[in-house]
Amino acid sequence: MATAKNNPNLNYNPDRLVSAAPVEDDSSFELKLRPQRLNEFIGQAKVKENLAVAIEAARSRGEAMDHVLLYGPPGLGKTTLANIIANELGVHFQPTAAPLLQIKGDLTAIITNMQDKQVLFIDEIHRLQPVLEELLYSALEDYKLDIIIGQGPSARTHTLEVKPFTFVGATTRAGLVSAPLRSRFGIVLRLEFYTPEDLRVIVERSAEILGVEVDDAGAIEIASRSRGTPRIANRLLRRVRDYAQVRGAGKIDLPTAQAALQMLEVDKYGFDEVDRRLLRDAIGVRLFWHYAESKAKFVVLERVLERSFGEGYEANTATHRDY
Ligand SMILES: Nc1ncnc2c1ncn2[C@@H]1O[C@H](COP(=O)(O)OP(=O)(O)O)[C@@H](O)[C@H]1O
Ligand SMILES: [Mg+2]
Numbered sequence: 001m002a003t004a005k006n007n008p009n010l011n012y013n014p015d016r017l018v019s020a021a022p023v024e025d026d027s028s029f030e031l032k033l034r035p036q037r038l039n040e041f042i043g044q045a046k047v048k049e050n051l052a053v054a055i056e057a058a059r060s061r062g063e064a065m066d067h068v069l070l071y072g073p074p075g076l077g078k079t080t081l082a083n084i085i086a087n088e089l090g091v092h093f094q095p096t097a098a099p100l101l102q103i104k105g106d107l108t109a110i111i112t113n114m115q116d117k118q119v120l121f122i123d124e125i126h127r128l129q130p131v132l133e134e135l136l137y138s139a140l141e142d143y144k145l146d147i148i149i150g151q152g153p154s155a156r157t158h159t160l161e162v163k164p165f166t167f168v169g170a171t172t173r174a175g176l177v178s179a180p181l182r183s184r185f186g187i188v189l190r191l192e193f194y195t196p197e198d199l200r201v202i203v204e205r206s207a208e209i210l211g212v213e214v215d216d217a218g219a220i221e222i223a224s225r226s227r228g229t230p231r232i233a234n235r236l237l238r239r240v241r242d243y244a245q246v247r248g249a250g251k252i253d254l255p256t257a258q259a260a261l262q263m264l265e266v267d268k269y270g271f272d273e274v275d276r277r278l279l280r281d282a283i284g285v286r287l288f289w290h291y292a293e294s295k296a297k298f299v300v301l302e303r304v305l306e307r308s309f310g311e312g313y314e315a316n317t318a319t320h321r322d323y
Pocket of ligand 2: 078079170
């Protein structure tokens, strides 16, 4: 049976094409396109500069690097950067995500098994359970872990030494990270949406890895419809590549990119049908309120006038009724 994913019908739309969250078949593809070193990471000059300094300093001291909090909207490169930090430091990279850590034992096991100076990456850090957060604090601060052995009156607290490590937390919701946790990060970096120019470079880089030819205008077209988000740029590129191979000559130029994106119903602002409907509704609601508000004011005015001039006034205002 042909699965939806292998469906050759290009019109098939498994999820929203312009969603910044990863969709199921993004993962293997993203792995291939993910920059491995800081100099391959495009844009985000301020973030890169901060990291370059911290990495260099940690390396020259031979110490674990400061803990890093990366925050910003999905698809901008948080996971990629966490990976790059480990690569640049030349240490082990261990990724996990807060929703996967349910009980203290989950986190204790990870922390006690860490390698020297490694990077521990916890994604969606704002979803870490409060008890686990507390467990983390002493590990982050002085590389110690308090564990309780036994129960009731015979319970004893043991303090375990933890190998120095670099903690990298990522979140799309910085406001939901508790103040005590936030204060444990030496480096706090916000990722910004990318400029169309940065996204063009990302599209060209990805095209080269995928072995598809793209010209300047074609790359700019994809970049400008990607909502400032590399994940979306890479996804659109992949779909435009399919179109170019099936309907075009295999090369992505401006007409091919435009035709493909039109077929995919992604407009020049990167809006799809869902966005357009939402926008229409939002504008509709505003117009309605505007109308209702003016109407209410008008009715009040009418009552005032009626009271002053009597019932007969109404006839004169009838033509304004539909305002
Ligand atoms: N600065 C960048 N340069 C090149 N590619 C990038 C960049 N940032 C992100 N990407 C691409 O976008 C994809 C999504 O990035 P990711 O790090 O998973 O985002 P996040 O973790 O913030 O949701 C990655 O697979 C990578 O290919
Ligand atoms: Mg991520």
